Amino acid sequence: MSDWHTHVFTSTYAADVSGVCSVLYELGGMTVLHDPSGCNSTYTTHDEPRWYDTKSLMFVTGLDEMAAVMGDDSIVIKDVVKAAADLKPCFITLCGASIPHIIGFDYRGVARIIEEKTKIPVLPVSTDGLKSYISGVGLASREWICRFADTEISIRAHSLNLLGVTPIDFTDQAHVEELKKSVTPEGYTVNACFAMGDSFEKEIGIYAGAVNVVPTSAGRIPARFMQSTRNIPYVEGVPIGSYMSEKIQKAIQNSEVDGKNRKAYDKLDMDGNVLVIGEEIYACSMATAVNHTAYAEKNNLKATPFWPDVNEGLNEDELIQRINSAKIVIGDPLFHSIIHNKFTYMVDLPHEGYSGRIYHKNVPFFASSNFDIEERLRERK
Amino acid sequence: MNEYQLIKDVNYEYDADIGLAYSSPCRGIWNIVHIGTQVPGCHQIYVCPTSCLRGVVLTTAEMHAMDRLSTITVGEDNILEGNMEETLHDGVATIIKKLPERPKMIMIFISCIHHFLAANYQRVYRILRKEYPDIDFVDAYMDPIMRRKTPVVPSLTRQIYRVLQPANHFAKQVNYIGNWFSTEDYSDLTKHLQTNGIDIRDLSLETDYNHFKQMQNSSLNITFHKYASFAGKDLEIRLRQKWIKVHMGFDYTVFAEDMNHICEFLKIPTISQKEIEKRINACESSLKELKKIIGNVPISLDYTAVDEPLNLAYYLLKHDFNVESIFIEVFTEEEKVFNDLRALKPDLKIYSTDNWNMRAMNREHEEKVLAIGQKAAYYNDTNNFVDIIWSAGMYGYLGILHLCDLMKDAYLHEKDMKNLVQQKGWRCYAK
Numbered sequence: 001m002s003d004w005h006t007h008v009f010t011s012t013y014a015a016d017v018s019g020v021c022s023v024l025y026e027l028g029g030m031t032v033l034h035d036p037s038g039c040n041s042t043y044t045t046h047d048e049p050r051w052y053d054t055k056s057l058m059f060v061t062g063l064d065e066m067a068a069v070m071g072d073d074s075i076v077i078k079d080v081v082k083a084a085a086d087l088k089p090c091f092i093t094l095c096g097a098s099i100p101h102i103i104g105f106d107y108r109g110v111a112r113i114i115e116e117k118t119k120i121p122v123l124p125v126s127t128d129g130l131k132s133y134i135s136g137v138g139l140a141s142r143e144w145i146c147r148f149a150d151t152e153i154s155i156r157a158h159s160l161n162l163l164g165v166t167p168i169d170f171t172d173q174a175h176v177e178e179l180k181k182s183v184t185p186e187g188y189t190v191n192a193c194f195a196m197g198d199s200f201e202k203e204i205g206i207y208a209g210a211v212n213v214v215p216t217s218a219g220r221i222p223a224r225f226m227q228s229t230r231n232i233p234y235v236e237g238v239p240i241g242s243y244m245s246e247k248i249q250k251a252i253q254n255s256e257v258d259g260k261n262r263k264a265y266d267k268l269d270m271d272g273n274v275l276v277i278g279e280e281i282y283a284c285s286m287a288t289a290v291n292h293t294a295y296a297e298k299n300n301l302k303a304t305p306f307w308p309d310v311n312e313g314l315n316e317d318e319l320i321q322r323i324n325s326a327k328i329v330i331g332d333p334l335f336h337s338i339i340h341n342k343f344t345y346m347v348d349l350p351h352e353g354y355s356g357r358i359y360h361k362n363v364p365f366f367a368s369s370n371f372d373i374e375e376r377l378r379e380r381k
Numbered sequence: 382m383n384e385y386q387l388i389k390d391v392n393y394e395y396d397a398d399i400g401l402a403y404s405s406p407c408r409g410i411w412n413i414v415h416i417g418t419q420v421p422g423c424h425q426i427y428v429c430p431t432s433c434l435r436g437v438v439l440t441t442a443e444m445h446a447m448d449r450l451s452t453i454t455v456g457e458d459n460i461l462e463g464n465m466e467e468t469l470h471d472g473v474a475t476i477i478k479k480l481p482e483r484p485k486m487i488m489i490f491i492s493c494i495h496h497f498l499a500a501n502y503q504r505v506y507r508i509l510r511k512e513y514p515d516i517d518f519v520d521a522y523m524d525p526i527m528r529r530k531t532p533v534v535p536s537l538t539r540q541i542y543r544v545l546q547p548a549n550h551f552a553k554q555v556n557y558i559g560n561w562f563s564t565e566d567y568s569d570l571t572k573h574l575q576t577n578g579i580d581i582r583d584l585s586l587e588t589d590y591n592h593f594k595q596m597q598n599s600s601l602n603i604t605f606h607k608y609a610s611f612a613g614k615d616l617e618i619r620l621r622q623k624w625i626k627v628h629m630g631f632d633y634t635v636f637a638e639d640m641n642h643i644c645e646f647l648k649i650p651t652i653s654q655k656e657i658e659k660r661i662n663a664c665e666s667s668l669k670e671l672k673k674i675i676g677n678v679p680i681s682l683d684y685t686a687v688d689e690p691l692n693l694a695y696y697l698l699k700h701d702f703n704v705e706s707i708f709i710e711v712f713t714e715e716e717k718v719f720n721d722l723r724a725l726k727p728d729l730k731i732y733s734t735d736n737w738n739m740r741a742m743n744r745e746h747e748e749k750v751l752a753i754g755q756k757a758a759y760y761n762d763t764n765n766f767v768d769i770i771w772s773a774g775m776y777g778y779l780g781i782l783h784l785c786d787l788m789k790d791a792y793l794h795e796k797d798m799k800n801l802v803q804q805k806g807w808r809c810y811a812k
Contacts, residue, residue, distance in 0.1 A: 012431055130457055
């Protein structure tokens with residue numbers, strides 16, 4: 001019987017707590033991870049390429065057995081208040097892993113107490129350490145926007161926001177600049193990129209954006225929230241190559257006119273012979289980009305996306321079966337270990353959310369109109 | 382708030398509750414995955430939520446050792462349905478079935494959540510032992526929530542040797558327990574035991590599982606590191622092996638006393654007084670030479686480099702070196718050492734390495750700083766540093782001589798600190 005829990009050979013995706021820390025990293029706050037230990041060093045080592053060169057504030061509470069059993073929240077409150085008094089962050093975020101989850105830690109209540117004591121806004125983000133970063137980025141983004149964004153601001157025509165953007169999916173700022181260029185139609189401007197490269201003050205004006213672009217499923221929660229609060233439509237897609245870039249730009253223009261949400265990638269069949277493994281919107285966009293290459297048409301290639309579930313990750317049995325029945329696999333190099341036949345060819349496209357920092361330097365600017373997946377496909381022997 | 386306190390203002394009963402903890406980018410200290418890979422033929426299985434798994438899996442991937450580790454993810458369904466035991470058992474069975482080679486030993490790491498859900502993991506292990514009698518199952522723990530009682534590294538060091546069973550003891554065979562680096566080059570004790578025909582069994586040198594298990598036949602266990610004390614005590618009780626703790630300080634007399642104690646137990650000649658004096662003189666000469674080279678350059682050291690940083694600071698200060706600061710987690714030395722050091726240099730800076738305010742520390746330094754250890758190097762932003770962890774196999778007079786060489790080299794030649802300190806598991810290779 002197939003069991004999603006067991007992974008004999010393969011890795012795991014970045015967790016929700018890493019997502020929270022990552023998306024709020026550049027906004028001048030202090031993120032507090034309520035956890036015994038370990039999640040913080042995992043995040044700072046594997047999921048946060050900015051850690052060494054910047055001084056953003058992210059700490060772990062060091063929850064211990066006694067505090068957990070007794071439900072003694074006074075320790076975390078005291079510790080956060082003390083650190084905040086010294087470091088003076090402009091806001092505080094409180095998230096946590098599995099133990100606070102099972103002992104029913106009251107994130108909202110504790111956040112409120114800390115806020116009363118420090119007079120600093122505190123965002124409760126009730127992560128549980130059981131889900132992927134997609135959940136953490138989304139929940140933290142929504143909480144931040146809900147708390148700080150100016151909902152009275154006028155919408156600026158022909159402007160867009162990017163949501164859910166973190167190094168976990170887009171590696172570094174240079175890549176994000178390519179992403180911005182490649183999604184922006186002529187005559188449009190980027191209002192805000194949540195949250196890489198923009199200041200706290202700039203993000204406050206996020207509601208001025210006429211359309212939200214969601215280049216990763218990590219941006220879905222804030223996109224849906226912003227639609228529900230101010231009816232801002234969103235477009236899903238990653239501008240992988242010129243075809244996807246044009247599709248997204250067109251979709252943005254149309255969504256601004258009719259206010260409807262759009263998916264810029266195709267509706268894809270699940271029986272293709274090219275398997276694209278990765279985050280959902282990326283995988284769908286990449287598969288669409290592949291299917292619209294002359295090379296795919298000539299060689300009878302059809303791409304199919306395969307993405308991890310937010311709760312369960314990738315089912316390893318299904319992953320192995322799909323990889324080994326594909327002609328080409330586009331995915332993280334760590335998947336090499338489960339290719340068991342000679343006819344499956346791997347196109348390496350590292351994903352920080354899967355292999356962490358291991359291939360950090362090898363991640364290409366895939367979110368770019370200049371990215372040519374066809375060239376990669378041609379490289380196969 | 383200052384990141385440091387002067388030692389004259391610090392109490393020996395150091396407050397371990399530092400508040401929010403900061404994770405510096407220094408990654409040289411081994412974690413449980415690194416330690417687990419030292420047992421030849423052992424497969425590790427981690428049973429934890431995603432957030433905990435990520436670190437251990439990527440540690441393994443960075444070592445190119447993904448064939449040595451598998452995982453069982455704890456999900457919301459386990460919490461709601463209370464089926465943690467079934468998931469654990471079935472997951473382990475699946476892993477054994479799918480692995481290309483049958484492991485000789487499996488270490489199953491459960492996590493914090495198992496304690497809080499009262500999972501009966503020992504019952505699962507009993508069942509597994511019956512179903513797979515050819516495999517040694519070891520219960521291991523990645524449960525930092527229990528760190529006040531059973532810190533993770535001491536606990537794992539003890540558990541690794543749990544596969545050893547009561548057996549006949551050989552008078553001329555001894556174990557080094559909890560050593561991860563070979564001591565063959567820089568330890569007086571190792572050289573002396575080898576010279577006298579003693580068979581030293583050291584996991585750091587083991588490449589064969591069955592040979593490793595022969596450690597149960599040793600008559601004596603020697604531990605060098607405090608984290609190995611759990612294991613030393615456990616083996617003493619379970620296997621009735623004599624246990625001797627060696628002090629990892631920098632006191633010439635204590636070196637001789639410890640080694641004599643071991644020699645007496647093994648009924649072999651002790652190192653002669655003449656030879657000891659010769660080695661002490663060599664240490665003194667080496668320190669004088671080092672002092673001539675590095676002069677009054679400020680020295681900073683940390684608890685990851687050596688077992689007893691206060692003792693090292695005291696030793697260096699006594700030899701006129703300019704020790705400026707120490708980075709620690711907690712004091713591990715006896716109170717006398719602390720008091721002696723405080724009397725010797727009251728303005729010595731003590732940093733609590735993982736404290737939250739270390740994140741905001743100004744790491745700039747106007748003059749050159751010589752650091753001993755990765756954390757001291759990082760916090761002083763210096764490329765002149767001794768890149769070692771856990772004493773790196775150094776012990777005794779030979780250890781001091783080698784440390785002098787390392788300090789001299791660090792002073793004269795810069796290293797790529799930023800790159801080196803971020804690499805996980807200093808000199809760890811999976812067996």
